[in-house]
Structure formats: structure tokens, C-alpha cells
Amino acid sequence: MVWVNDVIQGILTGGLYALFACGLSLMFGVMKVVNLAHGDLAVVGGYVALGVIAITHVPVLWSFIIVVPIMALLGYLVQRTLIQAALDRSILTTLLVTFGLSVVIENGLLQFVNADSHSLGVNNAIITASFSIGSQISIAYLLLLILVVAVAVLLGLQFFLSKSKYGRLIRAVADDKEAAQLSGVDYRHVFGIAAAIAFGSVALAGIAQGMYSQFAPTTGTDTILLFAFAAVVIGGLGSLWGTLVGGVVLGVAQEIGSQINSSDGFLAGYIIFLIVLLVRPQGLVARGATS
Amino acid sequence: MSLVAETTARSAENYRVTRSRRNVAWTGLFALAAVVVLYEFPYIVGPGTTTIITQAFIILTMASMWNLLAGYAGLVSVGQQVFVGLGAYIVLALNIHNISVFTALPVAVIGCGVAALPLWYLVSRLRSGYFAIATWVLASTVMLVIEKIGWLGSGTGLSLPHTPNVSAAVFTAYNYWCGLAVTVLAMLSVYLLLRSRLGLALTAIRDDEVAARSSGARVGLVRMLVFVIAGAGCGGAGAVLAISLPIVQPSAVFDVQWTAVMAFAVIIGGLGTIEGPILGTVVYMVLQQELQSYNVWYLIILGLVAIGVAIFARRGLWGLVDDHLHLRLFPVGYWLWDPASSGRRSRGLGLGRRRGRHS
Numbered sequence: 001m002v003w004v005n006d007v008i009q010g011i012l013t014g015g016l017y018a019l020f021a022c023g024l025s026l027m028f029g030v031m032k033v034v035n036l037a038h039g040d041l042a043v044v045g046g047y048v049a050l051g052v053i054a055i056t057h058v059p060v061l062w063s064f065i066i067v068v069p070i071m072a073l074l075g076y077l078v079q080r081t082l083i084q085a086a087l088d089r090s091i092l093t094t095l096l097v098t099f100g101l102s103v104v105i106e107n108g109l110l111q112f113v114n115a116d117s118h119s120l121g122v123n124n125a126i127i128t129a130s131f132s133i134g135s136q137i138s139i140a141y142l143l144l145l146i147l148v149v150a151v152a153v154l155l156g157l158q159f160f161l162s163k164s165k166y167g168r169l170i171r172a173v174a175d176d177k178e179a180a181q182l183s184g185v186d187y188r189h190v191f192g193i194a195a196a197i198a199f200g201s202v203a204l205a206g207i208a209q210g211m212y213s214q215f216a217p218t219t220g221t222d223t224i225l226l227f228a229f230a231a232v233v234i235g236g237l238g239s240l241w242g243t244l245v246g247g248v249v250l251g252v253a254q255e256i257g258s259q260i261n262s263s264d265g266f267l268a269g270y271i272i273f274l275i276v277l278l279v280r281p282q283g284l285v286a287r288g289a290t291s
Numbered sequence: 292m293s294l295v296a297e298t299t300a301r302s303a304e305n306y307r308v309t310r311s312r313r314n315v316a317w318t319g320l321f322a323l324a325a326v327v328v329l330y331e332f333p334y335i336v337g338p339g340t341t342t343i344i345t346q347a348f349i350i351l352t353m354a355s356m357w358n359l360l361a362g363y364a365g366l367v368s369v370g371q372q373v374f375v376g377l378g379a380y381i382v383l384a385l386n387i388h389n390i391s392v393f394t395a396l397p398v399a400v401i402g403c404g405v406a407a408l409p410l411w412y413l414v415s416r417l418r419s420g421y422f423a424i425a426t427w428v429l430a431s432t433v434m435l436v437i438e439k440i441g442w443l444g445s446g447t448g449l450s451l452p453h454t455p456n457v458s459a460a461v462f463t464a465y466n467y468w469c470g471l472a473v474t475v476l477a478m479l480s481v482y483l484l485l486r487s488r489l490g491l492a493l494t495a496i497r498d499d500e501v502a503a504r505s506s507g508a509r510v511g512l513v514r515m516l517v518f519v520i521a522g523a524g525c526g527g528a529g530a531v532l533a534i535s536l537p538i539v540q541p542s543a544v545f546d547v548q549w550t551a552v553m554a555f556a557v558i559i560g561g562l563g564t565i566e567g568p569i570l571g572t573v574v575y576m577v578l579q580q581e582l583q584s585y586n587v588w589y590l591i592i593l594g595l596v597a598i599g600v601a602i603f604a605r606r607g608l609w610g611l612v613d614d615h616l617h618l619r620l621f622p623v624g625y626w627l628w629d630p631a632s633s634g635r636r637s638r639g640l641g642l643g644r645r646r647g648r649h650s
Binding site: 028033034036082085086089091092093094095096097099100101103104107108110111221225226229230233237263264266267270271273274277278281 | 367416417421427432554591595598605
């Protein structure tokens with residue numbers, strides 16, 4: 001029964017990891033940029049939520065209505081300026097620039113805010129409440145909500161990419177940006193939109209992280225980026241639904257790892273990542289058609 | 292290579308191809324003199340200054356290695372701290388078994404080179420950005436494993452139990468000489484590597500990977516070799532670090548900050564040049580010393596400068612020097628002398644130099 005509980009908890013946290021990962025996967029799928037500052041952006045999202053809640057007194061659960069657009073706008077601007085400038089040089093430059101950005105964000109937060117950990121909505125009943133199945137399994141409403149949100153985000157993204165006008169543009173640019181440009185598409189603008197979606201989703205992940213546990217300036221690189229990346233690789237590079245599979249596998253591995261030894265959760269997750277890298281480098285889900 | 296052979300064969304009596312524009316003997320002598328002066332430093336300056344220069348040696352070694360990876364082989368590793376940490380822990384582990392730190396140092400270098408092979412096997416399956424994060428995950432994994440080993444001090448770390456029975460000042464000097472030795476060896480290997488046939492392949496990969504592949508350069512093999520050398524070098528730097536630290540702690544030696552520092556030093560100094568990391572290390576040390584009372588400000592500034600340099604001045608500070616003076620302290624390219632201008636307006640052949648944007 002303990003193990004069943006671990007698997008269930010793992011699947012639930014998998015939703016959070018998928019939310020971390022889908023922006024990373026989208027940016028790579030569309031512009032071939034691996035954003036090394038991705039995890040730090042989730043933390044920035046968390047801090048923005050903290051600020052928004054302090055100023056507007058909006059309920060924590062609804063703070064995303066303000067935070068996500070702010071981060072999406074930031075994403076568009078960063079893509080159109082910094083990342084595009086780097087892309088114009090080379091892929092290597094995008095790595096150098098996003099790594100620089102990551103270090104600047106992390107140390108900027110350390111310098112101008114502080115090293116303390118923050119969490120969002122600790123006194124909120126929905127965030128702390130849970131329901132039980134039997135005597136051993138207790139499911140937190142929050143984790144269930146995060147999983148539902150993650151699935152909703154992935155469904156929404158898939159619908160957006162396959163059905164909407166901008167989705168078609170994004171797919172066209174991802175396939176062949178020169179050809180798309182010849183057809184009259186401003187690929188820079190489309191890149192900006194993709195980055196806006198990625199930043200918006202990672203802001204959502206940051207808020208979820210803040211409600212589920214806590215975040216500090218170093219959380220972005222210590223855990224979020226690496227978990228997001230592990231989820232992407234386990235699931236399969238470039239596959240949107242693969243990130244959910246990867247997130248769930250990572251989550252279950254971590255839960256079972258910490259069941260064996262309370263401090264081994266992270267290690268178990270990374271070992272699963274390395275095993276997948278060793279025996280199935282293309283990931284569990286083969287490259288899908290969605291991205 | 293073939294281009295050089297062809298050009299020289301076609302008009303051997305008119306054209307001259309040399310390694311450098313200026314006489315290398317002087318730079319060689321200068322380098323030797325610099326090493327001798329640096330060797331004498333602990334007798335001249337106090338232990339405070341020696342400690343700072345030792346730190347510069349550590350950074351310079353790491354930066355030279357990272358430059359080999361990112362600047363030549365096109366491998367952006369964000370997990371080089373794994374070798375810094377392993378090097379430090381090999382020294383600690385051997386020292387616990389009563390082996391002198393000076394014996395442990397070369398063992399750490401070789402050990403990290405050997406450890407790089409299986410790690411390469413894992414991460415080489417991934418390309419560019421994914422390679423970068425995969426090395427990072429590897430570093431975290433190795434750190435988590437080391438934290439589980441009780442006799443190595445678990446997560447809290449240990450200090451070296453059997454240091455030589457000398458005064459603190461003498462020990463600082465020993466540490467300094469270790470740092471100097473590792474740095475000189477690292478720089479010398481990078482220089483000799485780039486002058487070799489393999490270096491030609493590396494330079495070709497740096498300038499255009501596809502062209503290098505189609506010319507027959509064994510890109511995969513060359514990359515593996517560079518990864519191993521960079522692992523050994525960073526292991527050496529980590530070993531010197533372990534000797535200089537009061538306590539060897541996983542979170543300190545496996546810190547991603549090490550990779551940030553080596554990357555910034557290389558980017559600011561000049562990616563893909565031997566001289567760049569030296570200049571970058573000087574910039575890093577000056578900023579760090581000047582701003583160390585303002586917490587992490589120096590990292591923020593270095594990060595911003597590195598972003599700016601990566602976008603606007605791809606070849607870094609050394610690129611600016613090179614553009615104006617055509618100076619190369621470590622000649623690894625070739626220089627073509629045009630007989631028409633009797634050497635006054637000679638031009639580079641493009642093997643050792645790179646101008647403007649490259650993708």
C-alpha cells in the first residue's frame with residue numbers, strides 16, 4: 001500500500017515537472033534554443049507572484065491571471081532582443097547568453113532580494129487540504145490541481161499549435177524559417193510569441209512550485225532546470241506529451257527513491273534519467289507530430 | 292593543411308609560410324622568464340598575495356580547459372564542476388589514507404581524465420544545449436553520490452587530515468607551486484595540442500564543423516579527446532583547490548559557480564584563442580578583488596559583460612588586441628608572407644584566425 005501511495009504521489013508531482021518542462025521543450029522545438037535560464041525564470045515568476053499578491057491582495061490561486069501575462073510580455077521582449085541577437089550569431093552564442101542570464105538572475109535575486117525561501121499561500125485552505133482514499137493514501141487537492149493544470153496547458157498548447165492561425169505559423173517557422181519568411185511570415189515575431197508562451201507556462205510552474213513547496217534564488221538551477229530537463233529527455237526530445245510522461249516517470253522515481261531512503265529522492269530521479277540516456281537516448285515517447 | 296602544402300608547393304620561392312608574424316623565440320623566452328619570476332613569487336610577496344595568485348592559477352587552468360571545450364570543440368559544458376569536485380575528492384580520499392597531497396595531485400589529474408571517459412559515453416549522445424544540461428545533471432548526480440559516502444564526510448565535508456607538517460606560510464607557498472605547476476602544464480598541453488595535427492582538426496571544427504567533417508576530420512574522436520583532457524585539467528584545478536580550502540565540502544567543490552566563472556573568463560577574454568583565458572582570468576580576479584565586499588556584485592557584472600561580449604564582440608578582449616596588433620603570444624596558426632609587399636603587408640591565411648561573424 002505504501003508503494004501504491006508512492007506511485008500516486010509520483011504521478012501527481014509529475015504534473016508539476018511537466019509544467020516546468022513544457023516551455024523548455026517548446027523553445028527548443030521552435031527556435032532550437034535550449035534556454036539555460038529556464039529554471040530561474042520560474043523563480044522570477046514566483047517572485048513576481050509574491051509582489052503582485054502583496055500589492056493587489058489578489059487570492060494566491062488567481063494571481064496567475066496577472067503574473068502569466070507579465071511574464072509572457074517579458075518573454076516576448078527577451079526573445080526579440082537578447083535571444084534573437086544571440087540566435088543571429090550562432091546556437092553556441094544562445095547557450096553562452098542564456099547561461100549568463102541564468103547566473104545574472106540568480107545572483108541578482110541574491111543581491112537585491114535575499115537568500116530566504118518563500119512560499120505562496122501557506123494559510124490557504126485549498127492549498128493545504130487533502131482527501132484520503134483508504135487509510136494509507138492521502139491526496140492533496142493542490143497537487144491534483146497542478147496535474148489538472150499541466151494537462152490543461154498541454155492540451156491547450158496542442159490545440160493552439162494544430163488549430164489556430166498562430167499555431168500554424170509557429171509550426172511553419174519551426175519546420176523551415178527561411179521558407180516561412182519567403183511566404184511573408186516575420187519569423188522573429190513568431191519566435192517572440194513562442195517565447196511568450198514558454199515564459200508564461202514557466203511562470204505558472206513557478207507559482208505552482210511556490211504553493212507546493214518553496215522557492216529561493218538558487219531553486220531555479222538547483223532543481224527546476226534539471227528536473228525540467230530530465231523530464232524532457234526521459235519523455236523524448238521535442239515531444240510535448242513526452243514531457244508529461246517524463247515528468248511522471250521522474251516524479252514516481254523520486255517518490256520511490258525517497259521511500260527507500262528519505263534523502264535519495266533526487267538521486268533516484270537522476271539515475272532513471274541516466275538509465276534512459278544510456279538505453280533509450282531518444283526518450284520513452286518517440287518524437288511526436290505536435291512540435 | 293592541404294591548403295598550406297598547395298600554396299607553398301605552387302610558389303615555394305615566392306611565398307613563405309611561418310607559424311607567426313613575429314619571431315616566436317622572443318615569446319618563448321618571455322614565457323620562460325614569466326614562469327621563473329612566478330616561481331620566485333612566494334619568496335618576494337606575502338602569503339596573502341600568494342593565496343590570491345593561487346586562486347588565479349585555479350581559474351586560469353579551468354578557463355583554458357573550458358576554452359578547449361567551448362572555443363574549439365564546440366562543446367558547451369555546464370558540468371565541468373564535476374571534475375573540479377572529483378579532483379578535490381580524490382585528493383581528500385588519498386590523503387585520508389595517509390598519502391601526501393603532492394602525490395595525490397597527479398593521481399587526481401589522471402583519475403579525472405579516466406573518469407571523463409564513461410561520462411563522455413553518457414553525454415555525447417546529446418547535442419549542443421542538451422549536452423550542456425546533461426553535463427550539469429551528471430555533476431549533480433556525482434555530488435549526490437559523494438554526499439552519501441560517510442568516510443568522505445558526507446554532506447558536511449572534511450578537511451585534509453594529513454597536510455605536511457610545516458608552517459601556514461610555507462604551506463601556502465607549496466600550494467602556490469602546485470597551482471603554478473598545474474597551470475603551466477595545462478597551458479603547455481593546450482598549446483602543444485593546438486599545434487599538433489589534432490589541433491588543426493580542432494581549429495577546423497571551431498571555424499566550421501560541417502566543413503571539418505567533410506574534409507575528413509574525425510570530429511567525434513577529437514571531441515572525446517578534448518573532453519578527457521578538459522576533465523583531467525579541471526581535476527588538477529580541483530586538486531589544487533582542495534589543498535587551498537580549509538574544508539572540502541560537496542556543495543562548494545561541485546558548485547556550478549565554477550563553470551560560471553570559467554565560462555565568463557573565457558568569453559570575456561576571447562573564445563577560441565589561447566591568450567583569451569589569460570586576459571579573462573585577469574579581468575575576473577581584478578573585479579572579484581575590487582568588488583568582493585559587495586557580495587555577489589562581481590558575478591552580476593561579469594555575467595552582464597559576458598552576455599554583451601558574446602553578442603557584440605565574439606572574439607572577446609583578445610580579439611580586439613589581435614585585430615589591432617596582429618599579436619599572438621602562442622602561435623598555433625599559420626602566417627602567409629606575400630612576396631610582393633616584402634613582408635610589410637602580409638596577411639593571415641585564415642587557419643589560425645577568425646574575423647567577423649561566424650555561425
